[in-house]
Amino acid sequence: MTVPVARTATPDDVFQMEELMRDAFEASYANFMPEQYVREFYDANGARQTVHEGLSKAAVVEIAGMVAGFAMHDENVLTELWVAPMFQRKGAGRTLLEWMENRFRRLGYDSYSLCCYALNGKALEFYKKNGFTRTSESDSTEVPGGPVKVYTLSKKLDKPDG
Ligand SMILES: CC(C)(COP(=O)(O)OP(=O)(O)OC[C@H]1O[C@@H](n2cnc3c(N)ncnc32)[C@H](O)[C@@H]1OP(=O)(O)O)[C@@H](O)C(=O)NCCC(=O)NCCS
Numbered sequence: 001m002t003v004p005v006a007r008t009a010t011p012d013d014v015f016q017m018e019e020l021m022r023d024a025f026e027a028s029y030a031n032f033m034p035e036q037y038v039r040e041f042y043d044a045n046g047a048r049q050t051v052h053e054g055l056s057k058a059a060v061v062e063i064a065g066m067v068a069g070f071a072m073h074d075e076n077v078l079t080e081l082w083v084a085p086m087f088q089r090k091g092a093g094r095t096l097l098e099w100m101e102n103r104f105r106r107l108g109y110d111s112y113s114l115c116c117y118a119l120n121g122k123a124l125e126f127y128k129k130n131g132f133t134r135t136s137e138s139d140s141t142e143v144p145g146g147p148v149k150v151y152t153l154s155k156k157l158d159k160p161d162g
Helices: 011-027 035-043 046-057 092-106 121-129
Strands: 005-008 058-063 066-074 077-083 111-117 133-140 148-156
Touching (some): 011 046, 011 066, 035 046, 046 077
Antiparallel strands (some): 058 066
C-alpha cells in the first residue's frame, strides 16, 4: 500500500486541487447542503476561488504520486480539508491534519479549530476519530438557502518531543 505523503502546495498543484475539490464537493456537500448554496458554488466557480485564495497557506497530500487532497489554514483555524473521493479512507485526511498540526506547533499554537456543518456526518466521524471535541454550535445565516447548523470543533496539540 502507498503511504500518503503531505507537503507544501505550489502553483503547479492548482489544477489538481481545483479538480479534486469539485469531485469531493459533488460527492458530499452537493448531497446535503441547500440547493442555492450548491448552485452558487458551481456558478461562482467555488473551487477555483478557494484554491486561489488559500494557496499560500495550503498543503497537499500525494498518494502514488497523485495529488489526493489538500488542506488550508488561517492562523490556527483549519479552513479547508478536501480529499478526492477515489482516495478517501486511505489515510490522506489524517496525514493532512498531522502536517497542519506540525505547522501550528511551529507557529506557537497549542490548539486549533475548524467549523463543520452538522449535516456533514462523515466529516464529523473523521474529526471525532482524530481527537476533536465540539466547543460550540450556531445557525449560520451566511449560507445561501440556509440557515444551516454549524459546529465549531477544536483540538489541543501535544507538545513537540524533546
Ligand atoms: C472528511 C475527509 C477529509 C476525510 O478524509 P479521508 O482521507 O477519507 O480520511 P482518512 O482516511 O484519513 O480517515 C481517518 C479515519 O477517520 C474516520 N473516517 C474517515 N472517513 C469516514 C467516514 N466517511 N465515515 C466514518 N468514519 C470516517 C475513520 O475512522 C478513518 O480511519 P479508518 O479508515 O482506518 O477507519 C473526506 O471524507 C472528505 O474530503 N470529505 C469531503 C469534504 C469534507 O467534508 N471536508 C471536511 C469539511 S469540514
